[in-house]
Amino acid sequence: MDLHLKIWRQKDHQSEGKLVNYDLTALNPHMSFLEMLDTLNEKLIVKGDEPVEFDHDCREGICGQCGMMINGLAHGPLKNTTTCQLHLRSFKDGETVLIEPFRAEAFPVKKDLKVDRSAFDRIISSGGFVSINTGQAPDATAIPITHQIAEEAFDSAACIGCGACVATCKNASAALFTSAKITHMVLLPQGKEERSNRVLNMVKQMDAEHFGHCSNTEACEVECPQGISVLNIARMNYEYNRALFLRKK
Amino acid sequence: MILDSKIPEGPLEQKWDNYKKKAKLVNPANRKKLDVIVVGTGLAGSSIAASLGEMGYNVKSFCFQDSPRRAHSVAAQGGVNAAKNYKNDGDSVYRMFVDTLKGGDFRAREANVYRMAECSLNLIDQAVAQGVPFGREYGGYLNNRSFGGVQVSRTFYARGQTGQQLLLGSYQALMRQVGKGSVQLFSRHEMLDLVIIEGKARGIIVRNLDTGEIESHAAHAVVLATGGYGKIYYLSTLAMGCNGSAIWRAHKKGALMASPSWIQVHPTSLPQSGDYQSKLTLMSESLRNDGRIWVPLKENETRKANDIPENERDYYLERRYPAFGNLAPRDISSRAAKERIDAGFGIGPLKNAVYLDFSKAINEQGKEKIQEKYGNLFDMYLKITGYDAYQEPMMISPSAHFSMGGLWVDYELMTTIPGLFALGEANFADHGANRLGANSLLQASVDGYFIAPYTIANYLSNEIHTGKISTGDPAFKKAENEVKNQINGFIKINGTKTVDHFHKTLGKLLYDYCGLARNKEGLEFAIEEIRKLKQEFYNDVKVSGQGDTMNTELEKAGRVADYFEIGELMCYDALTRNESCGAHFREEYQTADGEALRNDSEFQFISTWAWKGENNEPELIKEPLIFEEIQPTVRSYK
Numbered sequence: 001m002d003l004h005l006k007i008w009r010q011k012d013h014q015s016e017g018k019l020v021n022y023d024l025t026a027l028n029p030h031m032s033f034l035e036m037l038d039t040l041n042e043k044l045i046v047k048g049d050e051p052v053e054f055d056h057d058c059r060e061g062i063c064g065q066c067g068m069m070i071n072g073l074a075h076g077p078l079k080n081t082t083t084c085q086l087h088l089r090s091f092k093d094g095e096t097v098l099i100e101p102f103r104a105e106a107f108p109v110k111k112d113l114k115v116d117r118s119a120f121d122r123i124i125s126s127g128g129f130v131s132i133n134t135g136q137a138p139d140a141t142a143i144p145i146t147h148q149i150a151e152e153a154f155d156s157a158a159c160i161g162c163g164a165c166v167a168t169c170k171n172a173s174a175a176l177f178t179s180a181k182i183t184h185m186v187l188l189p190q191g192k193e194e195r196s197n198r199v200l201n202m203v204k205q206m207d208a209e210h211f212g213h214c215s216n217t218e219a220c221e222v223e224c225p226q227g228i229s230v231l232n233i234a235r236m237n238y239e240y241n242r243a244l245f246l247r248k249k
Numbered sequence: 250m251i252l253d254s255k256i257p258e259g260p261l262e263q264k265w266d267n268y269k270k271k272a273k274l275v276n277p278a279n280r281k282k283l284d285v286i287v288v289g290t291g292l293a294g295s296s297i298a299a300s301l302g303e304m305g306y307n308v309k310s311f312c313f314q315d316s317p318r319r320a321h322s323v324a325a326q327g328g329v330n331a332a333k334n335y336k337n338d339g340d341s342v343y344r345m346f347v348d349t350l351k352g353g354d355f356r357a358r359e360a361n362v363y364r365m366a367e368c369s370l371n372l373i374d375q376a377v378a379q380g381v382p383f384g385r386e387y388g389g390y391l392n393n394r395s396f397g398g399v400q401v402s403r404t405f406y407a408r409g410q411t412g413q414q415l416l417l418g419s420y421q422a423l424m425r426q427v428g429k430g431s432v433q434l435f436s437r438h439e440m441l442d443l444v445i446i447e448g449k450a451r452g453i454i455v456r457n458l459d460t461g462e463i464e465s466h467a468a469h470a471v472v473l474a475t476g477g478y479g480k481i482y483y484l485s486t487l488a489m490g491c492n493g494s495a496i497w498r499a500h501k502k503g504a505l506m507a508s509p510s511w512i513q514v515h516p517t518s519l520p521q522s523g524d525y526q527s528k529l530t531l532m533s534e535s536l537r538n539d540g541r542i543w544v545p546l547k548e549n550e551t552r553k554a555n556d557i558p559e560n561e562r563d564y565y566l567e568r569r570y571p572a573f574g575n576l577a578p579r580d581i582s583s584r585a586a587k588e589r590i591d592a593g594f595g596i597g598p599l600k601n602a603v604y605l606d607f608s609k610a611i612n613e614q615g616k617e618k619i620q621e622k623y624g625n626l627f628d629m630y631l632k633i634t635g636y637d638a639y640q641e642p643m644m645i646s647p648s649a650h651f652s653m654g655g656l657w658v659d660y661e662l663m664t665t666i667p668g669l670f671a672l673g674e675a676n677f678a679d680h681g682a683n684r685l686g687a688n689s690l691l692q693a694s695v696d697g698y699f700i701a702p703y704t705i706a707n708y709l710s711n712e713i714h715t716g717k718i719s720t721g722d723p724a725f726k727k728a729e730n731e732v733k734n735q736i737n738g739f740i741k742i743n744g745t746k747t748v749d750h751f752h753k754t755l756g757k758l759l760y761d762y763c764g765l766a767r768n769k770e771g772l773e774f775a776i777e778e779i780r781k782l783k784q785e786f787y788n789d790v791k792v793s794g795q796g797d798t799m800n801t802e803l804e805k806a807g808r809v810a811d812y813f814e815i816g817e818l819m820c821y822d823a824l825t826r827n828e829s830c831g832a833h834f835r836e837e838y839q840t841a842d843g844e845a846l847r848n849d850s851e852f853q854f855i856s857t858w859a860w861k862g863e864n865n866e867p868e869l870i871k872e873p874l875i876f877e878e879i880q881p882t883v884r885s886y887k
């Protein structure tokens with residue numbers, strides 16, 4: 001199959017970027033989207049041009065490193081799918097495909113399709129953990145956690161930190177990402193003790209990183225490759241208010 | 250050179266306690282005077298960095314991804330082993346030790362294997378305390394299941410994303426220390442050389458992958474937790490960035506490599522579909538619990554799977570290994586698949602796969618039940634291949650997966666360079682010639698959480714009076730210059746072929762001659778070919794862009810340059826082991842019915858290798874394996 005690509009090329013954060021056209025022919029529809037970009041890059045390199053820089057690593061939908069806007073959608077047209085798990089069979093022969101980086105003030109573009117998502121790491125280091133030292137933990141089964149709760153915690157813990165929720169949000173809010181971690185932790189007995197400090201610190205950090213506010217458009221849930229629910233955001237808001245309330249008392 | 254494995258005194262069960270009792274400590278006030286570099290943020294790297302940070306050392310943590318949370322440990326699906334005996338099915342540390350040693354075809358050190366089993370008890374506790382949501386029974390207690398090659402339930406899991414959840418636990422522990430300032434984080438930094446001063450590891454040279462800057466970092470000890478090098482085969486289950494460069498550069502500075510040719514090939518990955526393909530996705534091994542593996546009886550079969558009647562199918566695993574059938578261990582299942590594919594019975598567009606068929610299970614248990622058990626895997630299969638495995642059998646094929654080899658380490662996880670430690674998949678320890686499923690997450694984690702915190706402290710206790718190590722030392726300048734020269738060299742070549750072209754060609758060579766099966770002629774041929782390919786690479790590779798900016802092609806070039814040398818060493822290693830054991834199947838050494846023939850009287854040792862300079866043959870140094878507790882027996886799964 002053939003594709004016409006319009007790809008965002010930007011030398012570095014300071015430079016201005018622009019869309020550049022590339023045509024690819026005789027592509028195998030079983031190819032993944034990233035393999036299609038590999039194919040393009042092979043061609044560019046042989047010609048002596050610089051290849052398109054994009055982020056990726058595991059190529060199996062679990063590391064969260066890949067991610068770009070494809071025809072205006074984070075990770076492309078398929079639901080609950082990362083860019084690396086998207087295949088050309090999801091496109092039409094001869095289609096024009098627009099490829100851009102994830103955009104948000106908190107995710108500065110580094111080059112071409114690569115953006116800096118280290119703000120997420122800083123949100124985690126502000127409180128997204130249980131303060132347990134390594135080495136001497138109590139017996140794991142001594143604190144029972146019902147199957148139901150463990151599974152619910154898992155649903156939130158499954159976030160891969162890809163940033164699609166931010167990129168797709170018109171306010172560039174990191175609420176889905178942050179709330180997923182807060183929910184994961186607060187559901188489990190291990191994480192309950194620190195719940196107030198955690199939510200206050202993480203929300204503060206989220207703001208400091210210049211993520212926007214959540215205005216409940218729910219676009220994030222639609223684009224999230226892991227199907228993280230917006231109910232997490234409701235839980236975060238509850239936890240936040242609870243923490244403020246308890247602190248005043 | 251005589252290798253000292255430093256195995257402590259006493260009976261097996263007391264060795265680790267004896268070690269800990271005698272290990273030297275560093276006074277808390279002195280810890281902040283000591284710097285440690287940790288390269289890698291997988292389970293091994295993030296757990297040791299977090300542990301050392303917590304203890305009060307100054308830690309610098311490096312990884313090449315944009316965030317430590319993306320280290321390849323994140324991809325592990327199946328589970329992690331621990332001899333907790335929660336199921337009361339007779340599991341114990343001793344039983345786990347025996348299973349692991351036997352699974353590794355008696356090519357691992359008893360003391361290390363025992364310690365891993367022993368520490369497994371604490372790992373689950375540690376992870377749960379961090380908030381890892383392991384699978385639970387309805388009553389609230391931890392659940393577990395059994396995994397290939399053993400008869401007890403000792404595998405703990407978090408759905409099909411155990412590696413992800415364990416890694417998030419250790420990543421969060423790491424980020425907590427980063428927040429406190431006890432660990433400094435350098436993501437998007439790649440280690441390109443090791444710096445040695447007066448015989449000790451004293452620092453590293455890294456490239457900032459965002460800016461292209463070359464930096465020096467000094468420390469009192471260096472820990473490499475850089476994962477496996479199975480990506481040398483190009484097509485593998487590993488992430489694109491996985492590489493062997495950090496350990497290889499350390500090897501060239503004097504650290505010995507052990508068992509480089511032992512690379513596990515996983516039987517249930519998705520087959521290659523074209524030459525554009527960049528990786529092979531692993532399908533969980535758990536599928537083999539209900540899926541039956543077969544190929545057509547007729548060569549070059551053209552009918553669709555569902556049109557081939559039952560009596561024209563060859564369920565070759567059930568035929569050859571009636572006792573274990575479709576659950577035969579990885580090496581055996583992979584080899585049996587290759588045997589059928591090579592004999593002309595492979596299926597799929599490229600005739601490179603075998604069927605994994607659920608029709609019987611669906612008939613007997615109903616589609617719902619199968620959906621409940623494996624639904625996510627069937628969805629993944631559909632997403633990647635476009636085929637519905639409820640309607641027709643899956644296509645699977647063997648793929649390179651895990652490197653049992655790596656830097657040689659002693660019982661303290663220290664390499665032959667004082668002050669240089671290797672943890673997790675980067676070292677050779679514990680798995681012998683074949684790794685049992687779910688033991689690798691375990692090994693990486695216990696190395697970092699429970700073992701290295703003691704052994705590194707023991708080493709550092711002698712470093713208190715050393716004072717700050719300065720990057721002003723000429724050794725740093727020299728190494729920096731070497732790294733810069735190499736980088737400029739790649740760019741100057743300006744040839745006609747891409748880095749990936751060379752990587753793919755090398756990978757194919759290794760699959761064919763140093764993969765699932767090896768023989769003398771093939772290995773000798775491969776060594777010649779690899780040398781030629783390497784020559785061609787240095788004459789004709791094309792790396793576009795510049796050295797002093799972000800440049801992914803350049804990153805790849807450095808890794809592939811090292812792969813040539815690692816590949817050559819793999820072939821040497823395979824060539825000198827005139828026996829078949831675990832992942833190493835030498836065609837000359839097999840029984841009449843095609844099973845591996847181990848040779849304990851001559852090869853009961855670990856092959857370690859010393860670098861002797863470019864174009865010189867490496868030197869083989871043997872570490873004899875002494876079995877005090879159990880006597881090697883023949884592995885049989887018939």
Ligand SMILES: Cc1cc2nc3c(=O)[nH]c(=O)nc-3n(C[C@H](O)[C@H](O)[C@H](O)COP(=O)(O)OP(=O)(O)OC[C@H]3O[C@@H](n4cnc5c(N)ncnc54)[C@H](O)[C@@H]3O)c2cc1C
Nearest residue numbers: 289290291292293313322327328440476673674687689690
């Ligand atoms: C698809 C898949 C499924 C698996 N499933 C299981 C399973 O179910 N159970 C099990 O026990 N095991 C499993 N394994 C194996 C297991 O995941 C790995 O062996 C283990 O996670 C390795 O951990 P590690 O910490 O040693 O290395 P990794 O997690 O690979 O981490 C390596 C780190 O080193 C860094 N690094 C590497 N080179 C450099 C450099 N030069 N400079 C800077 N940083 C560098 C990387 O950035 C990364 O942070 C699986 C593996 C794969 C590929």
Ligand code: SF4
Nearest residue numbers: 159160162163165224
């Ligand atoms: S919540 Fe979903 S979209 Fe957002 S970072 Fe996590 S996985 Fe990605």
Ligand code: FES
Nearest residue numbers: 057059064066084
């Ligand atoms: S490359 Fe890892 S999720 Fe896509």
